[in-house]
Amino acid sequence: xxxxxxxxxxxxxxxxxxxxxxxxxxxxxxxxxxxxxxxxxxxxxxxxxxxxxxxxxxxxxxxxxxxxxxxxxxxxxxxxxxxxxxxxxxxxxxxxxxxxxxxxxxxxxxxxxxxxxxxxxxxxxxxxxxxxxxxxxxxxxxxxxxxxxxxxxxxxxxxxxxxxxxxxxxxxxxxxxxxxxxxxxxxxxxxxxxxxxxxxxxxxxxxxxxxxxxxxxxxxxxxxxxxxxxxxxxxxxxxxxxxxxxxxxxxxxx
Numbered sequence: 001x002x003x004x005x006x007x008x009x010x011x012x013x014x015x016x017x018x019x020x021x022x023x024x025x026x027x028x029x030x031x032x033x034x035x036x037x038x039x040x041x042x043x044x045x046x047x048x049x050x051x052x053x054x055x056x057x058x059x060x061x062x063x064x065x066x067x068x069x070x071x072x073x074x075x076x077x078x079x080x081x082x083x084x085x086x087x088x089x090x091x092x093x094x095x096x097x098x099x100x101x102x103x104x105x106x107x108x109x110x111x112x113x114x115x116x117x118x119x120x121x122x123x124x125x126x127x128x129x130x131x132x133x134x135x136x137x138x139x140x141x142x143x144x145x146x147x148x149x150x151x152x153x154x155x156x157x158x159x160x161x162x163x164x165x166x167x168x169x170x171x172x173x174x175x176x177x178x179x180x181x182x183x184x185x186x187x188x189x190x191x192x193x194x195x196x197x198x199x200x201x202x203x204x205x206x207x208x209x210x211x212x213x214x215x216x217x218x219x220x221x222x223x224x225x226x227x228x229x230x231x232x233x234x235x236x237x238x239x240x241x242x243x244x245x246x247x248x249x250x251x252x253x254x
Contacts, residue, residue, distance in 0.1 A: 006027070016046055037111055047078075048079055048082075052075065054071040083111070084117060098198065101200075119131050125215070128216040129145040129148060131143045132167075137208075139157055155187060167199065179199065181197065184197040201213070
């Protein structure tokens with residue numbers, strides 16, 4: 001596309017802008033007050049506006065997912081794909097241990113933001129995995145692995161962080177110290193499966209953003225609870241006692 005990039009001190013909440021000069025060349029300006037990772041993401045985001053032919057809409061701050069225009073979200077996705085290409089990033093995800101520490105390491109290795117890295121990490125993970133971005137204690141966005149989508153693991157945007165969850169405690173000031181076990185039915189809508197869920201979190205106090213990584217320890221989707229109960233009955237031959245006697249059937253013994 002041809003163009004130049006320059007750095008200037010811009011207003012708080014303003015990452016950058018771009019325009020096409022009279023000679024047909026593009027000029028991209030990034031906020032020098034932002035860190036290097038954010039500046040790289042901004043450059044890729046502005047390139048996306050040109051390549052995708054999407055007009056900029058900066059009515060909302062770039063760090064906020066609340067009411068963010070669809071065009072800006074598409075440009076964010078484009079930028080993440082430039083910085084974290086599947087062919088290079090996917091093998092690193094497959095080799096990484098689950099947790100926010102791995103997300104941070106990959107963000108450093110690829111010189112990308114935690115938000116972009118966490119989203120791509122979850123999307124490419126072999127595990128049932130989700131990366132959740134919350135603002136002000138409310139879920140704004142979640143990226144899910146294909147296996148979690150197939151298992152219908154849905155996290156409702158706008159929902160509050162589960163009361164007493166690791167993420168809620170981190171937002172209240174507790175210092176995270178590594179992954180913890182979590183309750184799946186507190187995070188996922190209409191979740192009726194078993195399985196051990198783990199949660200790791202990082203809270204960004206500057207923007208009141210909570211970044212949460214959720215994953216199941218099982219490689220495959222846990223079976224629905226009713227299927228597990230049937231499996232146990234078939235395997236062990238005894239149904240769990242519930243205090244209710246079965247009503248006699250009409251068929252007589254021979």
